[in-house]
Amino acid sequence: xxxxxxxxxxxxxxxxxxxxxxxxxxxxxxxxxxxxxxxxxxxxxxxxxxxxxxxxxxxxxxxxxxxxxxxxxxxxxxxxxxxxxxxxxxxxxxxxxxxxxxxxxxxxxxxxxxxxxxxxxxxxxxxxxxxxxxxxxxxxxxxxxxxxxxxxxxxxxxxxxxxxxxxxxxxxxxxxxxxxxxxxxxxxxxxxxxxxxxxxxxxxxxxxxxxxxxxxxxxxxxxxxxxxxxxxxxxxxxxxxxxxxxxxxxxxxxxxxxxxxxxxxxxxxxxxxxxxxxxxxxxxxxxx
Numbered sequence: 111x112x113x114x115x116x117x118x119x120x121x122x123x124x125x126x127x128x129x130x131x132x133x134x135x136x137x138x139x140x141x142x143x144x145x146x147x148x149x150x151x152x153x154x155x156x157x158x159x160x161x162x163x164x165x166x167x168x169x170x171x172x173x174x175x176x177x178x179x180x181x182x183x184x185x186x187x188x189x190x191x192x193x194x195x196x197x198x199x200x201x202x203x204x205x206x207x208x209x210x211x212x213x214x215x216x217x218x219x220x221x222x223x224x225x226x227x228x229x230x231x232x233x234x235x236x237x238x239x240x241x242x243x244x245x246x247x248x249x250x251x252x253x254x255x256x257x258x259x260x261x262x263x264x265x266x267x268x269x270x271x272x273x274x275x276x277x278x279x280x281x282x283x284x285x286x287x288x289x290x291x292x293x294x295x296x297x298x299x300x301x302x303x304x305x306x307x308x309x310x311x312x313x314x315x316x317x318x319x320x321x322x323x324x325x326x327x328x329x330x331x332x333x334x335x336x337x338x339x340x341x342x343x344x345x346x347x348x349x350x351x352x353x354x355x356x357x358x359x360x361x362x363x364x365x366x367x368x369x370x371x372x373x374x375x376x377x378x379x380x381x382x383x384x385x386x387x388x389x390x391x392x393x394x395x396x397x398x
Contacts, residue, residue: 112183114143115176115211116239120218121191122153122163131188133243141255146182148172161191170200177202177209184258186239187215187222195221195298203229214239217318217383220291220392225304227289227393236291236314236381237265237389246385253388265389268380273346273362276374284343284376288396290314293328300335308340312396315365316347318383322357322364325349329368343374345396348382 116131123131135145150164150172163169176182198221207230214235215222223234241247242254253264270284289306290296293315299305317325332338349361359367362377369375380388390396 112143113146113176113179113181114138115146115148115179115182115185116151117148117169117173117176117185117187118151118163118189119169119173119187119197119215119222120189120194121161123151123189125152127240128152130240130243134188134240137243137251141259143183146176146179148176151188161193163189166193166196167200170197173197174202174205177205177211180210182209182211185211185213187213187219188238188240189215190217190219190238192218194218194295195304197222198225198302198304201225206230207232214389216387217292218295220295221298221304223291223392224289224296224299224306228299228304228306231393233391233394235389236392237387238383241385241387244385247387250386250388257389266391268378268388268390270345270376270378273375273377274366274371274373276343276372284312284345284374285397286310286312286342286395288312288314288345288390288394289392290345291316291392293317293325293332294320297328297331300331306393308337310342311340312343312345313337313341314345314347314381314390314392316382317349317351319351320349321352321355322359325352325361325364326368329365333368338369338373341373343376344369345381346375346377348379348384348387350383 138145150169216238256262257265289311290313352361
């Protein structure tokens with residue numbers, strides 16, 4: 111029987127979420143998989159609100175044990191928060207590169223998704239599997255099933271619209287390898303060996319929290335890193351707090367200010383922190 115691993119490389123899950131994890135396990139079993147739960151899934155000391163489910167070494171070893179298991183088809187990270195980049199020096203990228211297992215995660219797991227691509231050239235999936243047992247994401251189950259069982263692309267069929275076409279105004283500018291994810295978490299990799307090569311890439315950016323001042327700092331750093339000169343185009347996902355609050359300038363206006371008028375920019379509402387979000391592959395060809 112094929113296995114799917116459930117891990118938490120970032121903040122440990124709150125114990126109160128055990129019910130939803132058990133529901134997810136039951137769902138995966140119904141699809142014919144054996145769920146394998148990491149020993150580092152839940153917070154270790156809920157009395158003192160500890161976010162740690164283990165040391166960096168322990169969480170890394172829990173992840174690597176699934177990569178070494180040839181029966182594991184996918185590794186679903188159910189966490190988010192702040193701690194994922196702590197694992198990066200402890201991962202065996204040679205083993206990851208040879209494993210058949212595909213890593214899935216979102217938000218803070220942007221650090222691991224991009225590190226895997228930077229170190230191995232392999233792709234991973236930006237998606238939160240806990241959405242499949244939420245009221246807002248339950249309806250995505252058929253797309254997930256077709257993707258995980260039939261190797262189809264249902265879960266990756268996103269729709270986009272132009273923010274600006276740039277100078278070339280060609281859809282070919284949106285055909286290439288995609289990197290990125292959560293803007294705050296991606297920038298944790300700046301200056302490290304885990305930062306992905308941005309040359310001629312499509313850069314995906316999305317965010318859950320943060321208003322205009324935070325986005326100004328992030329876009330400023332990207333510009334100072336030379337990213338907007340290197341990439342071929344930019345894909346914006348949802349920026350939840352900014353869009354919910356109706357901030358001005360809007361995220362579209364703000365990014366155009368920092369990226370410049372020459373860069374082609376698209377926007378989708380189907381990638382981000384919404385429970386109804388679709389998935390996208392980091393480190394793989396994306397085309398419109």
